[in-house]
Amino acid sequence: xxxxxxxxxxxxxxxxxxxxxxxxxxxxxxxxxxxxxxxxxxxxxxxxxxxxxxxxxxxxxxxxxxxxxxxxxxxxxxxxxxxxxxxxxxxxxxxxxxxxxxxxxxxxxxxxxxxxxxxxxxxxxxxxxxxxxxxxxxxxxxxxxxxxxxxxxxxxxxxxxxxxxxxxxxxxxxxxxxxxxxxxxxxxxxxxxxxxxxxxxxxxxxxxxxxxxxxxxxxxxxxxxxxxxxxxxxxxxxxxxxxxxxxxxxxxxxxxxxxxxxxxxxxxxxxxxxxxxxxxxxxxxxxxxxxxxxxxxxxxxxxx
Amino acid sequence: xxxxxxxxxxxxxxxxxxxxxxxxxxxxxxxxxxxxxxxxxxxxxxxxxxxxxxxxxxxxxxxxxxxxxxxxxxxxxxxxxxxxxxxxxxxxxxxxxxxxxxxxxxxxxxxxxxxxx
Numbered sequence: 362x363x364x365x366x367x368x369x370x371x372x373x374x375x376x377x378x379x380x381x382x383x384x385x386x387x388x389x390x391x392x393x394x395x396x397x398x399x400x401x402x403x404x405x406x407x408x409x410x411x412x413x414x415x416x417x418x419x420x421x422x423x424x425x426x427x428x429x430x431x432x433x434x435x436x437x438x439x440x441x442x443x444x445x446x447x448x449x450x451x452x453x454x455x456x457x458x459x460x461x462x463x464x465x466x467x468x469x470x471x472x473x474x475x476x477x478x479x480x481x482x483x484x485x486x487x488x489x490x491x492x493x494x495x496x497x498x499x500x501x502x503x504x505x506x507x508x509x510x511x512x513x514x515x516x517x518x519x520x521x522x523x524x525x526x527x528x529x530x531x532x533x534x535x536x537x538x539x540x541x542x543x544x545x546x547x548x549x550x551x552x553x554x555x556x557x558x559x560x561x562x563x564x565x566x567x568x569x570x571x572x573x574x575x576x577x578x579x580x581x582x583x584x585x586x587x588x589x590x591x592x593x594x595x596x597x598x599x600x601x602x603x604x605x606x607x608x609x610x611x612x613x614x615x616x617x618x619x620x621x622x623x624x625x626x627x628x629x630x631x632x633x634x635x636x637x638x639x640x641x642x643x644x645x646x647x648x649x650x651x652x653x654x655x656x657x658x659x660x661x662x663x664x665x
Numbered sequence: 666x667x668x669x670x671x672x673x674x675x676x677x678x679x680x681x682x683x684x685x686x687x688x689x690x691x692x693x694x695x696x697x698x699x700x701x702x703x704x705x706x707x708x709x710x711x712x713x714x715x716x717x718x719x720x721x722x723x724x725x726x727x728x729x730x731x732x733x734x735x736x737x738x739x740x741x742x743x744x745x746x747x748x749x750x751x752x753x754x755x756x757x758x759x760x761x762x763x764x765x766x767x768x769x770x771x772x773x774x775x776x777x778x779x780x781x782x
Contacts, residue, residue: 367767431767433716434759443735444761447714452764501764647766 370431371644373424375637380417382636384410384467385486386524392479397544406528407471414468418461425457456495463488490516497643504569515562518555523632530625533610533618542611549603560592570648584642591635598624686710686762692774699777702749705730705756708740713760713768715741723753751778
């Protein structure tokens with residue numbers, strides 16, 4: 362029974378995921394490699410992070426406002442006070458409030474590159490990512506204390522990867538080839554250490570949520586398998602960039618630059634699709650042992 | 666953009682209704698009941714806030730039921746506020762569970778025609 366309210370609200374949630382990860386990830390890239398980028402490129406990267414934060418902020422608010430419509434299955438219920446109260450008192454309500462505050466701080470502090478702004482932007486980005494641990498399946502699980510750190514590291518590593526793609530795309534075709542290649546190589550060296558945390562923490566959470574091989578056959582398990590397969594394809598694309606195209610970029614081969622840019626675009630869309638799939642998965646499905654179960658304290662009287 | 670939108674709608678429309686913690690109902694799913702149905706009972710596996718219940722007949726006409734209560738509970742009873750003729754009916758329900766997870770589903774039942782004496 363999917364209604365227009367479902368399609369709209371889940372779609373907005375997917376957009377929120379993509380925009381938040383873009384904002385936080387792009388900020389991470391700017392913070393790590395601002396000096397290597399040069400003033401003009403660094404400003405463009407900050408501008409992208411700021412624009413993504415503003416979009417994420419707007420979409421988060423619209424998603425929050427329309428969530429009661431999905432709760433009741435009708436847009437007319439968007440301003441139902443009792444549903445608004447239920448949402449506000451839930452983990453999702455807290456998550457949205459923390460996310461909005463984090464994104465606002467991030468957007469405002471990306472205005473100019475000062476030391477104070479850098480600290481504020483870091484705090485805003487951290488809040489925006491941490492907001493995901495306030496709601497959802499990790500928040501209602503009895504093993505929340507284990508799941509929350511796994512989730513946060515998983516998300517931070519994913520944001521690092523996603524946010525680096527556009528700046529790397531831009532850097533690949535700009536300026537001296539040696540400088541572009543140096544930036545790509547520095548990113549690759551760090552990515553080799555950071556990206557495995559996406560898989561390790563994701564598998565850690567999956568082992569808690571999926572308790573048997575048979576559960577991989579459920580809708581929730583199928584989504585997890587699809588996400589894992591997508592991650593495998595991403596690794597293959599990243600390896601192609603590192604082994605084949607980056608040496609070509611260093612040598613000034615324009616064919617390698619074009620190849621690199623194509624695979625970066627493919628990586629971007631694949632990660633965006635995985636983020637959107639995660640939004641759908643967590644909106645519609647739950648791990649088998651949480652299906653139909655309701656965490657203590659979640660209800661009209663819940664407080665977070 | 667059109668393709669993205671089409672893919673999104675297709676993906677959502679192809680997904681089965683998820684999170685269905687409805688444990689039992691009266692009338693029960695696919696039940697044929699002999700007499701008049703004066704109330705609907707929905708029992709869930711955990712505390713939920715029931716947000717919508719729509720009762721329709723085989724022609725798609727909506728039958729009036731009592732408003733859903735703004736309470737969190739495991740079991741809900743709603744009065745059917747008009748007489749139901751023999752035939753097939755569908756109850757479409759929606760509820761909000763833990764952490765505002767939306768759960769929904771349908772119950773199908775039939776009211777049997779009175780046997781001639």
